Amino acid sequence: MIEPMRTPAGRARRDGWNWGPFTFRLPFYHTRLMWPEFLQGLLVSTATGLALVPLLMGYFGLSFEQAVTCTLLHSVLLVAALYVFGEPYAPGWNTAALPLVMAFVFSQYTQPEARFQAMTALSIGFAALVFVLGITGLGRRLMEWLPSTLKAGIILGAAIASFKQVFFDDAEKFLWTQPISTTVACAVCLVCLFSIPLHKLKHGNRGVMLLVSLGMLPGFAAAALVGPLVGEVDYQVQWGWMVPPVAETISRMSPFSIGWPSADMYLRAIPLVLITYVIQFGDWVTGDAVLRDGMPARRDDPVDIDPTRSHLALAIRNFISALVAPFFSTQGTLWTGVQVVVVQRWKEGPRAMRDLHSGMLSYYLMGLPFIYFLLPLLTAMKPLLGIAL
Structure with missing residues (x-):
């Protein structure tokens, strides 16, 4: 397990x-508003957050207003990782x-209530696993034991499952209702995210760097x-x-309103909980x-990397999410694109x-x-949400 990064004084x-x-870092008091990051986040958060x-509307029976509110609750818990728990990710x-x-x-489940109960079971199971593995150090041993080929297979399987879900199983519901717009969005996203020539140009061109840093937003x-x-x-x-x-x-x-998951739901959730931890x-x-x-x-701004804290913070967020807005895997640790963009500018020094x-x-x-x-x-974004999905 990675050790916490300490200052020269040992603290x-x-x-x-x-x-x-x-x-706990109070916004605007312990942290300063950085306009470049704020403006980027305003655009990206709007598209991805919704x-x-x-x-939520198509498979869980929520209205548009309820689905937006659910996303609001997810967002509040997600950002709590930064200012409530002090995470550097x-x-x-x-x-x-x-x-x-x-x-x-x-x-496994067809009714919205049962699906939310399954999400609750997954979130609580994951929170318990992360909490135990974090405080005991068993997480490091698990990762050492798990073969790299199995890890790669899990991630590849997830990608294939996602592709099948969007382009085959749910094609009539989403893809074929907006085929041209969706194709354009996918093409632009693929270029911005994975084009090797474009990524080579970003090192000498700030415009290209900004375009690449926006991730999927240009496609949207x-x-x-x-x-x-x-x-x-x-x-x-x-x-x-x-x-x-x-x-x-x-x-x-x-679960306080619709009922708690059954024991069978918790048992069925165990394999997926383990995979998600990997x-x-x-x-x-x-x-x-x-x-x-x-x-x-940035020796002037030491960063505290503490795996125990990270495990506990993740466990708490997932447990709270299970109680108020269960949708498993929305309470993760890392948005890689944002992490890279922010750290890149952080490396430029205190003036940046x-x-x-x-x-x-x-x-x-x-x-x-x-x-x-x-x-x-919100209403301007509504007709574009199927494309975002």
Whole structure:
């Protein structure tokens, strides 16, 4: 297991209020607003944060307002990793596990209540596993035992399952309703994310670097422009504010309202919980590698890498999510693209970014989920959510 990074004085630097192994950093007080990260996050968070809305509406029976509120709850818990627990990673979904989760839940259960109960079982089981493995050190032993070929097979299987779900099983529901826009979005995303010539150009061109750093957003923007031209997207923007129906939404999902998972659900969830932890551990390894690459350039801003804290924070977030808004694998540790983008600018020195936590929290809108209250933004995004999925 990776040891915590310490300051020369032998003490981890913590600009915040300590509570147990965690550090609370009050936005705007312990952290400074970084406008470049804030503006990028405003665009990217809007597109990606609402990507689950079609799933929640189509497979879990929620209304648009309830689905947006569920996403709001997920976002609040996700960003808590930064300012409540003091994690140095850009939090995100455990994306590689999401296709496996959907395949498990959709194939085993047909009713929305049962599907939410299955999500609760997965979240609680995962929280318990992460908590135990973190405090005992068994997680490191598990990863040493698991062969690399098996890890690769799990990730490849998740990718194939996702491809089959979108392009075959649910093609009539999503793909064939907006085929041209979806194709354009996929093509632009593939170029921005995986084009080797484009990634070579980013080292000498700030415009290309910005384009690449936005991840899937350019593809989403291209679809937003092409969709109306080909008649696949019809914007019906509504003005005003949306008041998220929090209590109503929680009552549709929470085990306190719909009932707790059965023992059989917990038992069926065990294999997927173990697989998700393997994928999750890979995210920690990736995040640590990105941080350690930037540390030599920022001796003035030491970063505390603490695996025990990371395990406990992840366990707490997943447990709370299970109680109020269960949707397993949305409470992960790392959004790799954001981690790389923020650390790259952090490496440029204090003039570019005062400290890592300010940059991270700025990308997540300083922990203020105001985008979920802006009705014009939400209604403008609504016809594009199937493409985002």
